[in-house]
Amino acid sequence: MKQTKLTVLLALSLVLLFAGRTPKYEVGDTVAEFKLKNVDGKQVALSDYISSKGVIVIFDCNTCPYSKAYNDRIQALSKNYAPKGFPLIAINANSPEISPGDSFEEMVAVAKRKNYDFPYLVDETQQVAKAFGASNTPHVFVLQRDGKDFKVAYIGAIDNNTRDEASADKKYVEQAVDALLAGKSVPTSKTKAIGCGIKWKNV
Amino acid sequence: MKKTGAIIFIFFSFQYVTAQTAVVKFDRLEELMNSKSDKIQVINFWATWCAPCVKELPLFEKLNAEKKSNIQVTLINLDFADKVKKVDAFVAKKNIESKVLLLDEIDYNAWIDKVDESWGGAIPATLVINPKNGKRKFVERELQEGELQKFLAEVE
Numbered sequence: 001m002k003q004t005k006l007t008v009l010l011a012l013s014l015v016l017l018f019a020g021r022t023p024k025y026e027v028g029d030t031v032a033e034f035k036l037k038n039v040d041g042k043q044v045a046l047s048d049y050i051s052s053k054g055v056i057v058i059f060d061c062n063t064c065p066y067s068k069a070y071n072d073r074i075q076a077l078s079k080n081y082a083p084k085g086f087p088l089i090a091i092n093a094n095s096p097e098i099s100p101g102d103s104f105e106e107m108v109a110v111a112k113r114k115n116y117d118f119p120y121l122v123d124e125t126q127q128v129a130k131a132f133g134a135s136n137t138p139h140v141f142v143l144q145r146d147g148k149d150f151k152v153a154y155i156g157a158i159d160n161n162t163r164d165e166a167s168a169d170k171k172y173v174e175q176a177v178d179a180l181l182a183g184k185s186v187p188t189s190k191t192k193a194i195g196c197g198i199k200w201k202n203v
Numbered sequence: 204m205k206k207t208g209a210i211i212f213i214f215f216s217f218q219y220v221t222a223q224t225a226v227v228k229f230d231r232l233e234e235l236m237n238s239k240s241d242k243i244q245v246i247n248f249w250a251t252w253c254a255p256c257v258k259e260l261p262l263f264e265k266l267n268a269e270k271k272s273n274i275q276v277t278l279i280n281l282d283f284a285d286k287v288k289k290v291d292a293f294v295a296k297k298n299i300e301s302k303v304l305l306l307d308e309i310d311y312n313a314w315i316d317k318v319d320e321s322w323g324g325a326i327p328a329t330l331v332i333n334p335k336n337g338k339r340k341f342v343e344r345e346l347q348e349g350e351l352q353k354f355l356a357e358v359e
Contacts, residue, residue: 065252099254135323135343157324160310170310191312194281196253196266197325197344 011182021126024133031143031150034128036121037104039111044089044119046143053085054144054153054180056173059091059134060120062110062197063101067137069162071114074138077158077173078118081126086142086177088118093129094137094199102199129198136195141184142176153180156191224280224290226305229314235277236318238334242275243355246330250281252292254323255345260299264349267301274355276301281311281326283285333358 025031035045049055058074060067078088096103104122111120121128132141143156154176161168176186235244247263249256249263261280265278280291284307294303308314315322319341322328331340331354338358 065250081342135325157311160312162311163285163309167251167309170312192315192324194311194315194324197255 011018023041025131025141025152025155027152027155027186028078029138029152030146031141031152032131034131036122036123037146038119039104039116042054044121047148047174049087049150050145051146052145053149054142054177056081056086056088056177057095057100057141058088058090058158059132059137059139059141059198061092061094061102061137061199063094063099063197066162066193066195068153070138073165075114075157080117080174081177082118084177084181086181087168090116090120091123091134092120092126092137093123093126093134093143095126095201097201098199126198134167136193136197138195139193140173142180144180147169150187153186154189156188157193160191161181162193165172204229224287224294224305225288225301226284226307229306229317231304231310232279232306233317238275238332239309240275240334241359242273242334244330244332244334245274245276245355246279246332246349247277248279248281248326248328248330251286251290252282253326259327259346260297261262261267262346262348263301278303280305287314301309329354331355331358 027169031046033046035043038044046055050051056077060074074088074090084086092102092107094102107120107122134141140154140156140158143150143151146152154173156172158173159165159168160170160172170188172188172191173190219296235246238244245263245266249260251257263276263278266274278301280290280303282305284293284305287305290303290305311324315324318330321341325343327345328341329346333339336358340354340357
């Protein structure tokens with residue numbers, strides 16, 4: 001028993017060490033547990049999704065024109081993939097001091113107005129965004145559950161046409177989740193996207 | 204009164220014509236990046252909706268206004284191409300004199316690595332290239348006063 005505990009501790013410290021050394025997740029990395037406040041005031045943790053096949057994590061916000069352009073597509077991803085075992089979590093890490101439109105109160109208002117059927121979490125300390133290596137909004141991380149772990153399967157943009165959904169012919173997130181659902185490897189596991197930089201706090 | 208109206212109309216139409224932003228494809232940016240001229244290319248990626256970009260624009264404008272014979276400043280605008288009039292209006296309102304090109308390439312992953320592999324995709328971002336020695340400097344963040352001069356010295 002003692003030995004098991006020790007092993008767990010050792011594994012944990014190794015994970016911590018690893019997390020300390022690599023400032024951001026790459027495809028294949030195991031994501032550390034996080035717990036953040038949702039717009040309904042309740043805490044949501046990654047481990048709450050232990051019975052899902054995976055999670056679509058999107059760093060997003062209220063104010064960025066790219067986030068606005070993608071808002072309908074983000075809602076559609078949630079509607080399409082939550083029932084298939086890939087629920088969506090949106091996280092806003094923007095500092096409200098720098099971007100007042102991204103305050104918690106504004107998040108609550110947006111989630112209500114848009115009828116979000118997915119959690120919209122506030123990353124007040126910006127630690128989760130930093131751990132993920134999120135830089136833009138919207139910035140997507142598709143996680144696949146592997147036992148008790150969640151592993152990064154895709155990082156990047158939603159698709160290849162921010163301006164016009166109809167003209168997007170590479171739907172990266174859909175392709176990634178469809179592939180995972182079919183037990184196949186993700187065709188494109190990493191993309192980049194121009195977006196609004198996350199508004200980091202002044203330190 | 205009619206006269207004032209006419210003058211205002213002429214004033215605005217004049218401003219509109221002078222501020223017209225060229226909408227370009229990636230090959231135009233590639234030309235700048237592979238320029239064989241003697242001029243150091245200072246290329247800034249920005250958008251009208253990006254507050255830190257707008258905040259740092261005066262640094263580029265100041266450099267451009269110095270009219271140094273060995274420096275060329277280009278502001279690559281990343282607003283959506285259907286918003287070019289908004290860009291024109293912005294350029295006119297802020298009296299921007301540097302060359303502004305709207306890069307109409309929405310499939311970012313087709314070109315972003317060609318600018319710099321380290322670019323995560325956030326703006327503002329700035330690229331300084333010295334064609335004479337091939338030295339380049341790329342940064343993906345808002346610049347502070349004096350930093351451009353530092354980069355220029357680095358690529359000398």
